[in-house]
């Protein structure tokens with residue numbers, strides 16, 4: 029006897045089933061059409077090439093569950109549900125193929141493995157649903173929102189699986205196939221059903237007819253629930269079954285740290301009057317950005333990593349995404365910045381990128397927040413007062429500090445430093461505004477220059493010809509001035525035939541490296557930690573002589589600057605440099621590398637007062653102090669300033685904040 033099972037055993041009226049299926053499919057299709065119509069109310073998007081690479085990326089992400097499993101417990105729960113769902117879906121497709129194409133698939137050993145796998149995956153799926161319910165409803169989840177939709181979905185899935193196992197159990201109870209152990213869960217259900225029916229009928233045995241009737245009833249309930257599930261997808265969080273993989277497939281291929289450029293030139297005359305630069309309402313986003321918001325599955329991971337949320341400021345990245353979604357549903361022309369989304373939310377973002385990094389479905393919160401700054405800024409000239417001042421400083425003095433450009437060379441006093449000339453093949457040391465104007469950061473600049481000289485690296489500077497790199501302008505949404513400045517800087521670089529650039533500032537590093545190529549400014553840009561690492565042997569010799577005495581027995585903790593770490597994936601180089609130090613101990617903070625907590629200085633916040641919630645720099649400093657370190661090492665002028673200010677506020681100036689070059693120079 030060949031192992032198999034009769035499909036549609038005990039079931040008549042298949043036509044009714046197909047009619048219900050067609051109805052469910054129609055509701056599903058209408059829902060998907062409505063979503064797609066909303067997405068395409070947005071603007072044009074860049075074209076999406078590299079199809080096979082994207083497919084591979086999506087498959088790898090979905091199958092490995094890499095992003096989801098970053099958070100272990102919820103990740104495992106999702107994996108149980110996802111793989112359970114996938115296995116049952118494939119199983120159902122095989123049945124459909126056999127019935128409608130007449131291919132003999134479910135026979136012999138294949139049938140036995142099929143039957144066993146579906147039962148095992150079904151059981152794991154039920155386990156996942158129960159764990160998800162326990163997690164949601166029995167343990168308080170700070171960043172997880174519970175809505176009616178969540179309860180409906182969990183209830184629906186559980187009922188579908190339960191009735192599925194009951195149907196299988198009833199069939200096994202009546203047909204008693206010799207291979208019923210290959211359906212272990214169905215087999216247990218068959219025993220339970222027989223026992224329950226016998227008890228209710230007050231007899232030792234129950235009739236096959238009674239079980240058959242029950243089977244037929246539950247089968248129809250099971251099918252109606254499954255059809256309800258299909259119809260419900262586009263109207264619920266289940267939509268992410270489609271939008272999440274699609275969003276991963278359409279992920280941006282820009283470097284992580286690069287914001288999308290606005291096309292400010294060559295705008296067609298006919299669209300000029302209606303054209304919005306940046307975003308004022310959902311229709312100003314591109315269709316891909318609108319699809320993006322529909323991929324959100326409300327997992328709350330973005331909120332759990334956002335320094336502004338954790339500091340109790342008005343911003344929650346998940347809310348931004350859901351607000352854009354609900355405004356898109358209500359009216360694609362409705363006002364977002366200053367309307368559905370408050371200015372306080374938009375301006376609380378430090379552009380640290382923690383939300384994007386941790387979103388398992390590649391949603392780009394940061395680009396949207398910048399677009400929401402661009403809209404009011406470019407169209408209405410609306411910026412917070414401190415930001416307006418910083419912008420004016422850059423416009424007139426070419427630096428956000430508002431100091432006269434003649435002071436740009438003050439830090440060089442007493443140091444013999446070459447100015448760049450066209451014939452020079454030396455590496456350009458891009459000092460950056462913080463390194464040139466801020467007193468504390470000038471010490472870092474001088475320490476780096478001394479190190480460059482000791483390592484015998486040929487370098488030169490632009491001196492007064494250097495201007496702001498444009499990062500602050502772009503992060504506050506002033507794309508117009510940003511692009512002008514970038515073009516001016518590129519012209520200077522080209523005049524001097526610049527090829528290699530090194531800088532101590534991760535903000536300059538990110539902009540020069542990742543954003544200048546958008547304007548045909550392609551240079552080989554290194555952060556100072558990368559240049560030093562490249563010359564590891566030379567620095568090792570210097571360290572042995574210099575640092576032993578001053579840093580002996582010191583404990584160091586390293587704070588990852590957001591624009592070096594999450595924006596550029598530079599995590600290990602700085603740590604390897606610190607590990608070169610003799611007789612010192614490197615202690616990690618609980619939040620480090622891609623989970624590092626922002627210092628609070630990015631996205632224009634170097635020039636803004638922290639008025640709402642807790643101070644982010646003080647929170648980060650507390651995390652550093654918890655390690656008991658004597659030195660907080662970092663590699664960014666903003667972080668240096670923010671953390672130093674926090675130590676001062678906490679009266680903990682016994683702990684030093686130093687740039688890595690200062691640490692290497694012996695503190």
Ligand code: SF4
Nearest residue numbers: 334377378380381383
């Ligand atoms: S970029 Fe950082 S501060 Fe801004 S929303 Fe994301 S996590 Fe929050």
Ligand code: SF4
Nearest residue numbers: 324325327328330387
């Ligand atoms: S935006 Fe991403 S991380 Fe945030 S709740 Fe939605 S899916 Fe989760």
